[in-house]
Amino acid sequence: MDVDLLRPGTVPISPDTILWFEFLLNPSLLHEHLSKPFPDPSPTDLIVKFMTINLEQRDSDVKTVDVDTNEQQQNLNKWSLKNLALKILSLKVAAYLKWDLDSLETKLSLPMQISLLQDLFYVVTETIVEIPMIPEYQLNSMSDQLLFTVVLYHRWHLRAIVCKSLNSRQIKQPFAHIPGTQEVTYVPPAVTDDIMRKLETYLPNTINTLNAVLELNDISPKVLSFETFVMLTEDSTECKQNWENMYSISIEEFKCQIHYDLAVFHLLREDYESAKRHVSGAKKLFEKLDTSVPLIYCTVQKEYLDGYCLACEIPVENIKTDLVQQMHSSIKDQYTNIVQVLQADNVSREIPQVYRDNLELDIQGGMVNRKIIVARDLLVQIQCLNLVRKVLESEILLGDYIAEIKTAGAKGLSTLFWAFGSVIDKVTELDKRRISRFLLYLVLSGEIDGLASQLLEDANLRSLFNEEELEEVKREAEQNDLEIPDLLTNNEWGIQTVTYTQNSRVDIGTLEQRIILSYNPHEIRELLIHIASTNRRKPIWRVNNCWVLPIPLQSVVMSLPRGLLQNYSYVLLAKSRELVTTKDFVGAKEMLNILQQEVQLNVAGGNSSIFKLCQLVAWEALLIEILHCLYVWPANNICDMQTLVGECKQCLGALQATDQVIPRQEIIEYCIIFLLNMAEWDYLTTIEKRWSYSEFAAAISTVCQDIVKHKGSRKFPREAWDMVLAVFGPGSQQPQKRSNSGSSGSSASRDAIIAVSGALSRLREPTALTAVTSLLARLHNVLRDESSLELHTQYLNLWPAAVSNSNSYNTRTIGEFLFQVLSQALKYYPSNVSWLKLMADLNFVLGYHESAMKYYLEATMVASDLFSQPVPRTQIDDLVYRRMIKCCEHLQCYTQAAVLCQFLEEVDYALAFKMMSSDRKSCAAADAMDAYYHCIWDTTVLEFLIYLHTKRGEHHRKQLAIKIIGLLELNSNNNEEIQREAANIRKAKFLRALAKQYVY
Incomplete structure (x- = not known):
């Protein structure tokens, strides 16, 4: 397992390991550690650790040091000795790195870079500075350490903007993520964006300050060194540094670096004139530097500088261009x-x-x-x-x-x-x-x-x-x-061309074809006017046999006076239905809007058919809106849902008025289903139950109300149960006998079947889907009557536990119907753990074990947030794991099944040993058992594997099992929390491997 070398309490640790507080007790240890060829942890890792220790552990040391002795600073907070000492340690490491911003920007997150610079300002000025709102300093009178700090900050300011622009991705931090925790180095994107917005605001001040520094001539720049920062002791009462112990650098080196950073920034902003000026300045100063020895401050690389010179059209000598x-x-x-x-x-x-x-x-x-x-x-x-x-x-x-x-x-x-x-x-x-x-x-x-x-x-x-x-x-x-004869290479064969005279019937056919192909209402109108002038006798609706309108619409259109309005109405209504079949709901609605405008222009004539058509077209538009919402569910961005709910209620209200046009049955059905999906349960339970679909919607609404109000604490009404039984009952699967009058003896039953099946296929609301899936699962369990093959989901116990004449029902049909409803539910709500488990149970019961494993793993992925958290037993319990084990056994993946035995609350050793002892040929071929050995954390299982492989003479696998059990025994002295965390890591690793095999 991974060991944090800087955090005490994590075992085992090497005798050579230095704990973080030892750097505080013995300051010389830091330089010894950093002087190693390959120090582990690296310098930047040390900075991160020093800056994050106070986030992980509360400092119990109450001894403090005054922030400043001046009277103006007496109201500031006081730092603890430990806090100040850690800040100084971080600054000493940064000084050891010679303040290399390339390294700091790569390894430290943006907030940590800001904290490091704020700590530097505090140590240098003994004041707390909030970046980027730093005070204005007088460049001519500031101390050497303050000049270095101010220039370093403004250089970082420019480079932070350049780095963010060139790499929008967050820098990956060096620490490994532990499932169940959040990395202290993780920075949400919103925080980074907020920091960058503030930096952009103060950008002009940074550019002006750096340009002003370039104008200074009487300065002797110095760089803070490792020895500049003095560690605190337990007797320290104030924070004092050795400002005499600093590196002196040439003014050329100092300004060359500033010119270079400004040039890079201006190139990014495409300010080529300023960029060329600073590149030229950096080039002139760089040529004066002695690059045969390592520079202390300047990190400019000649090849990059030459590249910028070429970009700015500055001549470069002795450069070989590729x-x-x-x-x-x-x-x-x-x-x-x-x-x-x-x-x-x-x-x-x-x-x-x-x-x-x-x-x-x-x-x-x-x-x-x-x-x-x-x-x-x-x-x-x-x-x-x-x-x-x-x-x-x-x-x-x-x-x-x-x-x-x-x-x-x-x-x-x-x-x-x-x-x-x-x-x-x-x-x-x-x-x-x-x-x-x-x-x-x-x-x-x-x-x-x-x-x-x-x-x-x-x-x-x-x-x-x-x-x-x-x-x-x-x-x-x-x-x-x-050679090819000329006769074959040209079209001039001496045959006289024939001129054909086009027939008027051909012109009419061309117009008809254009009407069929056109979906532009204005073009269709012009074509109808043109075709009417040709004395054509065949009705326009016979042009295309696919143009069939519902009977209510067709009867109203046929009752209109023959002419343009009748033809136009029929064609646009037919075209609108065509567009609906191709899911072009916007185009279909536009067709009806144009038709409504046309019809309203003729309402003043007093023709009752025109008034009826206007109302019917409005309801057809309502139907298209509902279909669009159901197709793109959830449809909050498509239309105003509450307005659409009001229109549906108004449409259903027209059924109660005898003096109005009645909407056709399909529209009524979709209005009821839409209101059910919008959770208008109180309304649906009070409407008149004149049709079967209104009865079923009212029954489901009652169930949903009970779920919401009583949380499934009492039995549901039987109306929905009885209607579903009627759908799958024996009468629904036999031809209906006719009465003496010639009508069907159970037409009401047929209506119920059509209504229930149609409503289930259009459900979108989660509570309604939960009620329906629990009903169908309960019915499937009752009819199958096998405890080992039961489906498990919410609210199962609230439905009846028995069905009369159960042998007359087709259990397979019920399972297939439940499969369709679940597939539809998971299409819109793919992260519902209960439905994923129910889909897995259904596949398990039907014998589709690979698909069952897929859905069990998907449920586990959702419950554990892609395996980053421990799998909650409240959602994934022993029943799920045992069914996963059974699936692996059927798929001959015996090692996978054995590993899953460890996931049980009490490890089933008998089952695990049985799986391990299964046919080794199938075991090796099916799941490559060696790859899963690293996921075993139970020593009893590993001991059995050692015995099994010894018996079989499988030396490679025996050695592998011995190696793994050795690692487990090495960490046996760890506390229970560490052991449990290690087991969770192995569980997540194993589940990810299964997900790659069955899900992806």
């Missing part, structure tokens, strides 16, 4: 010498292929848009050179190079041979073989005319082929040289 730089320079100079650069790269292959592809696309786009002027054959040359590079690299040819070469004609073919010929003498035998394979493929494909003949004439390329390949090339060249 091909990438040459390519960029060529692009900047209007593609001068770009061909030579690409030819050289085909041999050295330094330029990334993506750069070359972008170059080709830029030139092609610029020539098409006439934004650049280059040689006519430059594009073909670049394409051929890129083709050569890809052939040599054995890359997939994504561009249509062959078509481009064919388009260029003879020039393209000669350019291709030129591109290949320029590298023949400079590449390896493997590259030559790749070239010959590609050229032979082109020859045999016959895509480029004259390729075979010209290839035979080129001595360099011809030498790449052996005799057999050359014969194939020669045969292809002879076939291409065959």
